[in-house]
Amino acid sequence: MVDRRVEVVGRLKVLEESAAPLISFLQNPALVQELRSDKQFNLQMLQERYQIGSEQIEALYQYAKFQFECGNYSGASDYLYQYRTLCTNSDRSISALWGKLACEILMQNWDVATEELNRLKEIIDSKNFASPLNQLQQRTWLMHWSLFIFFNHDNGRNGIIDLFFSERYLNAIQTNAHHLLRYLATAAIVNKRRRNMLKELIKVIQQERYTYSDPVTEFLECLYVNYDFEGAQQKLRECEELIVSDFFLGKQSSENGFVTIPLRDEFMENARLFIFETYCRIHQCIDIGMLSQKLNMNYDDAERWIVNLIRNARLDAKIDSKMGTVVMGTQHPNVYEQIIEKTKVLGQRSYALTTNVVMTSAAVTASQVR
Secondary structure: OHHHHHHHHHHHHHHHHHHHHHHHHHOOHHHHOOOOOOHHHHHHHHHHHHOOOHHHHHHHHHHHHHHHHOOOHHHHHHHHHHHHHHOOOHHHHHHHHHHHHHHHHHOOOHHHHHHHHHHHHHHHHHOOOOOHHHHHHHHHHHHHHHHHHHOOOOOHHHHHHHHHHOHHHHHHHHHHOHHHHHHHHHHHHHOHHHHHHHHHHHHHHHHHOOOOOOHHHHHHHHHHOOOOHHHHHHHHHHHHHHHHHOOOOOOOEEEOOEEEOHHHHHHHHHHHHHHHHHHHHHOOEEEHHHHHHHOOOOHHHHHHHHHHHHHHHOOOEEEEOOOOEEEEOOOOOOHHHHHHHHHOOHHHHHHHHHHHHHHHHHHHHHHHHO
16 A cells, blocks of 8 residues: 555656646636637637646646546546546546536535536537447436436436436436336435426336336336235335335435434325325225325324324315215316216217218218219
8 A cells, every 4th residue: 555655656757747737837827718618719828828738737637537536526627627528529528527426426515516417418429439339328317317316406306307207318218227117216216306207207117017017117107007015015115125226226314313204204294195196096985094005004094194184285085984884075076987978879889980981981982883
């Protein structure tokens, strides 16, 4: 380790000396004001006035990279930003932007990291890559790196849905990163304002079920495709275990000496709400004891949970404590009634269609006879 330290310090000094002229220039605010948005002008001006050329600019990149490897993320971020203002090589510029994004993530500057993520996304989507495979790989990396941001930023749950559900990135998930469906599904479940995305998400889960599945995707499939409440109940237990063990989903929070996993609690609450709502669409009178089993709760907790849900969501339902049941209102027809209503006029429509076909055929025949 002592020998390694000597080697690292020696390398650092060499890089520092190589980049010293440019670093001195950038640390002088008066000189920095001479720079313009035109990179070619800047390069010419630096070369003519300060004898700073492409070698010193490249040395700044290597110096920033070495600072990153040494753990000086703040310094590396600043140097990479300055390098990008001077760099004319597009590939090198993208590499520097990836490095700056990594610095902001490691410093947990989530707002700045979000800005860099969006900037990198715009470049990836607009750049002409040598191969579509390279562009696919870049999008895949971007989505993986974005998990650090989205599960720490205040608006991350909207951000992950917006990014992952965009057409190009959803295609990338289905082609190259099926396992990211776990995080997209979790974000859709805990985000009450984006419930409208569930239908599209379930279609994707069905398409990819032979390639990838986990308790979260299987829970949605059991509930909304198979209407298998027993299976959904089992998958909900597995989801709780999965969230606790997942690096991104199982983030812990400490308050007043108590350690909790906020996302797990939100997930379980919303998942139970999904089960309750789906069950209520099919049944008009529901036994609380049976419902408590499907929600993975004891009887008293389930009753209190249903009471609060009815009160807060203003559901047209009431609890019969004597019978231990929940009685749903009749203003909305259940699934069976909807099927009966939709098929009620099926015979009349079939008769009308048949009549039209016969009349058209008769008219064609008559014209041929003439």
